[in-house]
Amino acid sequence: LPHHSFLSPSSLSPPPCLQSPPQVSPCPPRSCTDVICCALFLVFLAGYMVVGILAWLYGDPRQVVYPRNSTGPLGLRGDQASGAALPAVVGCMMPRDPGVRGGTVRPQHWGGALVVAEEWLGAWVARGTQASGQWFSLSSPPSGLLIAMLLSLLFLLLLRLVAGPLVWVLILGVLAVGAYGIYHCWCEYSSLRTAGASIKDVGFTTNLSVYSNVQETWLVALIVLAVVEGILLLLLIFLRKRILIAIALIKEASRAIAYMMSTLFYPLVTFLLLIICVAYWAMTALSNSSAPGCSSISGNETCNPMTFNASQYQPCEVVGCTFYAYNTEGLFQRNLFNLQVYNVVGLLWVANFALALGQCVLAGAFASFYWAREKPRDIPACALISSFLRTLRYHVGSLAFGALILTIVQLIRIILEYLDHKLKGAQNPFTRCLLCCLKCCFWCLEKFIKFLNRNAYIMIAIYGKNFCTSAKNAFKLLMRNIIRVVVLDKVTDLLLLFGKLLVVGGVGVLAFFFFSGRIPINDARFRSPSLNYYWLPILTVVVGAYLIAQGFFSVYSMCVDTLFLCFLEDLERNDGSVEKPYYMPTSLMRLLNKKNQKAEKK
Structure with a gap:
């Protein structure tokens, strides 16, 4: 060589x-x-x-599940709406100089999150215990999955013995399906030609079902299937x-x-x-999507509504641990x-x-x-x-190198899908055509890179x-x-x-x-x-x-x-x-x- x-x-x-x-x-x-x-x-x-x-x-994450009102608390049940779940600051009304002073707000949501997690875990355990008695019975889906596993394993092992006959049966089956399609198209074409149904009588219409009643449709299908069948036979021979x-x-x-x-x-x-x-x-x-952050006003104090002690803030006439606002200016936000x-x-x-x-x-x-x-x-x-x-x-x-190349192409496809979604209302046909071509090209590129990566590995x-x-x-x-x-x-x-x-x-x-x-x-x-x-x-x-x-x-x-x-x-x-x-x-x-x-x- x-x-x-x-x-x-x-x-x-x-x-x-x-x-x-x-x-x-x-x-x-x-x-x-x-x-x-x-x-x-x-x-x-x-x-x-x-x-x-x-x-x-x-x-x-509770903010995605539960609503929050204008004063900050989440819409939880009484046993869940603990004060630890309220982001709050110290609000103080001075006796002669009305105003509010406070500190940086910090969400105190750990207690509520633990309660919700505890309930989810308990419900999951309860459902699992209830279903465990039927896990291996024939009336449960896992039994069907076990049958699927055994069938898959048996099929792969039998391929060692029947791969040759099975492949030829499948190839001949494909040829037989094509031959039947040719026969069916010929029968339909013959009957419609005898009846005189032609495309000239129908003309152009958006109702596609009408074209199944004209002889030219079946003639085209007959020619296409015959050509495909001939190509498959030649490929099979050579x-x-x-x-x-x-x-x-x-x-x-x-x-x-x-x-x-x-x-x-x-x-x-x-x-x-x-x-x-x-x-x-x-x-x-x-x-990340549920991280509103917290706002701050003058001072550096935070407070917990459950442990707040008003006596520490004298000479305030009215003092309380109250919600202020969320911060959108922080580095994280x-x-x-x-x-x-x-x-x-x-x-x-x-x-x-x-x-x-x-x-x-x-x-x-x-x-x-x-x-x-x-x-x-x-x-x-x-x-x-x-x-x-x-x-x-x-x-x-x-x-990691091969995965990175594939990731870059997938990110480009995501960006193209996003642009296509945003420009759906645009009436510019050139833009729509360009986006469609780009999406098609990068789809093909992704398939090629997957094929190349697989063989490279x-x-x-x-x-x-x-x-x-x-x-x-x-x-x-x-x-x-x-x-x-x-x-x-x-x-x-x-x-x-x-x-x-x-x-x-x-x-x-x-x-x-x-x-x-x-x-x-x-x-x-x-x-x-x-x-x-x-x-x-x-x-x-x-x-x-x-x-x-x-x-x-x-x-x-x-x-x-x-x-x-x-x-x-x-x-x-x-x-x-x-x-x-x-x-x-x-x-x-x-x-x-x-x-x-x-x-x-x-």
Whole structure:
């Protein structure tokens, strides 16, 4: 194979950094990548924590829930409206010089917040205790989610045995649907042509349903479907070998998952990290938006209405701890908008980093499977944990770099959506067209960056290089094999789509028949509950089943992509000789008419 410019002679050997045992091919030392971006990310996280602390100290989320009157108190119940919840100053009426003096107002909302939190916690515990008895019964949504998990796992494991027939059945099914569409369009066209219905009789109308009754509509549909069907048949004929390669990689992905079952549950870690990110962002945004601050008048005194002692303020004729006003001139209050922007950027960057971490960790685990010389003997015992620790130790900066690029594009899209919302009433067609084009372009750019980042993380996990080098090498490698990329991507998408429909549809149908009472069950413990609106638990089960299937199949998709890049690297860097043997499975070598030479016995 030709030597490519981005490959140094020393890199032509198989990637040794993931092999085990090390004596097979010694592992070169790794080093931390993109250190500057790593430091920037850590500093940003420290600032994000400061923003959250300030929001918690100055904010009062109860203001979003409860109204506040003109004198300051919140509209709480008697047991909640404690004096500690009132921001107040000392008001004093002097005997001969009428006037009010006071001090800086500071919200004393801790007591009320603790009361509200205590009630929320108590209600949550009560609801959990009440529902715990039915948690594992067949009449609860978690049972449906468990069924979805088992179906997803079973489907992925069966792909190792039935991936080939299933892919061909799905491809032929798509062709059959197209053929039926051609037949239906021909029947409609023939009947309308006999009846004499033509577009000339209808003319132009905004009622689109009218066009379904003219022969030209079905003729156009017939021609389009026929052209698409012909293209699909030609692609099937000329790309059948690449389809077989895709099937072999899909089978190998099922084999890898069977050896590393723990990878199927890693999406729970990513999901937990995303929940923490969203919860932190929501609490910070809520606290920032409810931080009115407090006003100040002459003096520096604050007071608590519950512990205020009027005798300390003599010779005041009338003295009291009263609400004055909120401050909008403080440093924190003047920068509320900037803090909210920082909060949004923090959410996007941290969430994208969590997703990038999951992709890189899974890629490292699956790459260690591919580059193992003897499977399963040379597969690391704790491949997932080793990949996780290796990624955190060396490649936080690279993941943060890729996440930052994606975050910038997403921020631009958010700004464009905001401008589009503000300019909806504008009657300038050029502005609307320009915004629409920009939104479309940045949507495509975001999709491309996600695709590039995903493959860059795979190369980072394999070779341990920085983000830019990994992204460049991955892009060049994929462009040299663009037809294989397209075929594998579409075959995998079709297969996983069928799997999702099978899992979600099966669980949804089962939940419908159960909760609607159409499955007769005599045992009272497993009997369907009497529900007025049974669509709510059905919808809960369907959404949960989709999320579970998405989590399982995302791991499978990452496995296929990782093994595909490893396969392309293996094909370009090795030649089957004793010095540079292939690492691909025997099924792929047979498809490519390749084999490894055996060492001569002395």
